[in-house]
Amino acid sequence: MNLREFFKYTAVGRAVLIPARLLKVAGPHALRQIGKMLQWSVTSKEYYNHTYHLTDLNRDYLVSYIAAVSGQPLLLIEKYMAELETDTTFRSTLEHRTLVSRDRHNCDLEPRYGRRLGWYALVRATKPKIVVETGVDRGLGTAVIAAALKRNADEGFPGLVYATDILSDCVHLLAEPYKSFCKILIGDSVASLKQFQQPVDIFLHDSNHDPEYEWAEFLAIEQRLHPASLVLSDNSQQSSKLREFAGRLGKTFLYFQDQPKNHWWPGDGIGTAFTAGQTTYFPVAKESATN
Template structure:
């Protein structure tokens, strides 16, 4: 009996799990060894302790481009061009590097600029040309800068807009406090629910990225719902952990899609973008 026939014969017996164990063990060991090498390299080279930054894999970028194309009903080639636009913005990149190097919290931040799924945020703003974007949760302000850069490009093309960045931490958003990006950003310190309730203009694009508990995420979407402009988009950065936005979309008659990013050369499994429109 040749080897192939022997394997097939063993697979039909009670010995199959025992015979397969060495091969299964080797596959797990290879996977874990790769992850441990990546994790060890990150511990030595990175300073970040949360809100990790990284590049996307090539395949993940392609999927993100199609995700934005479908949600915004624009050609995927145009989405890829917007990705290239933000990643080629040397002025923004230099600003982030310099601001990070001079920040009081520089000991917990990497100077290398890596946008990951935020290039999707950028492309969505470029595609939808919102007059008012509201984001909850700012941290250093990397995402705020990306959103502001898109709004500045839109304004140069005759479609001005502003970003309201809401955070409970008065130290948040230090990357977004420099012109020209600060010229389209309103940093609002306080509870996100109270800040949303105080909005006096319709919201064209809302991004949840604050307290990621299910209860708080739901409160934000419930609160902002009555303040959304016709055709406005709801986004969540919490889509890999909860189904809150999908449930909200179903209750309000919206469509919903989710994208999960895949980081390149990083131990963290990645976050994603959920969109209801």
């Protein structure tokens, strides 16, 4: 038996390799992670609801994901994502709002949309009339959705995002001209959803991430959904509730996992319940529903 065979095929060889595996195989990964943590601790002010850019590959996968769940062409989704990435007016508004907010000590100046690029492209491609987002926090997602709705309105497809949060001092990022496309509902989300009376085109859960609470939100909004509605969750990396709800609605569930660029955070994701093989375009869905 040679040395290679000794390490590979014997119990003693396996035991001898343990320190080498730890130091040479796993060790470099841990060091890279510690390096990112050290860099983040001095360059970022955030300590929760981490924001980050996606890796280039992950961003392209997000284009494919949104194309799949909306049934819309890949090139159109790519165009909408690039539209947000290159919107300097919107970016400047967010930076200004951060600078003048008392939250400037716990927020980074640079807006990093991450998976919210996908939310934006989905709203642009499907032209919803009513979007509901639970969980506002700084309002990055709300502002991104409102920016998409503003562009839709400019093209003749008006829409509103209703965003709920339990904290009244949320949403410091939202300002005109985007604010007009948004209504903030302060209070417990489930209570707000139970009172909501309008048909919901896109519902996005991003509030209390306890799976039982997520489920309670889905049940509270269920009566407001219609056959073409899309249901999204920002909690599907740790909860199967949207997958379960998709089954209840007779829809397909698909999950996209974020891959943050140069960040120690493992990333969040987008779960979507949708009708596979169908193009979601709400103006047409509404017309056929009334015919």
